Amino acid sequence: MKMRSQRGLTLLGVLVTGVIAAFVLVVGFRSVPVINEYLAIKRILGIVADESDKGASLIEVRRSFDRRRQIDDVSSVGGADLTIDKSGVRTVIDVEYTRKIPLLANVSLSIDLHPSSEPR
Template identity: 30%
Template sequence: MKKQQGLSVIAILLVLALVGAGLMLVFKIVPVYTEYGDVKNALTALSAETNVGEQTLRQEFDGKANVSGVTSVKGENLMVVAGAGSNYLRAKYQREVPLFGNVSLLFHFDTQAGQPPAQ
């Protein structure tokens, strides 16, 4: 008598459920970090601008965020210190991503660009 080898139907269903849950997490998490990268790139670009005020930097951030599809942080939420040679910008925000039912993931982000002001 030959011994059977392979996965049972239940084992296959469990593997598919685990793969599905993993894919769901990936599809929920990747856009969050993509948005974070867009925020970081916008702050870096704005920190290099010269001879602009805080309000202009906030408006330009809103423009860049609108093009990139950033919804978690607005120009009014930034910490902005405009200087003659360079600017300091900081975005500290959080984003909640619902998974299912009352289960969510909460991400905390804190990114900055430019030279911090002297304390």
């Protein structure tokens, strides 16, 4: 009788794979609100830039952003944080901010974000 070698994962292999998969899932689940907020800010910046192109002043643009951010539950940035450039044909509004995502105990993920009204 000829012995065939068995194939498959060892218990240690299953545990390591499970830990890696759990870590990826935790990072993914905790990143979803940050991504949703980034997309909301980007959308609001586009709307507010169009208002600025139609003649709204800088103060009105900042107030409009603040009103819209309250509706969309954006808490990372405010109207005072906006950088508004009206020098070109189209108004460009952007903002830079950093979000820290707590993962486990004292381990955090820091993400630098830079949404803009200018399409890329």
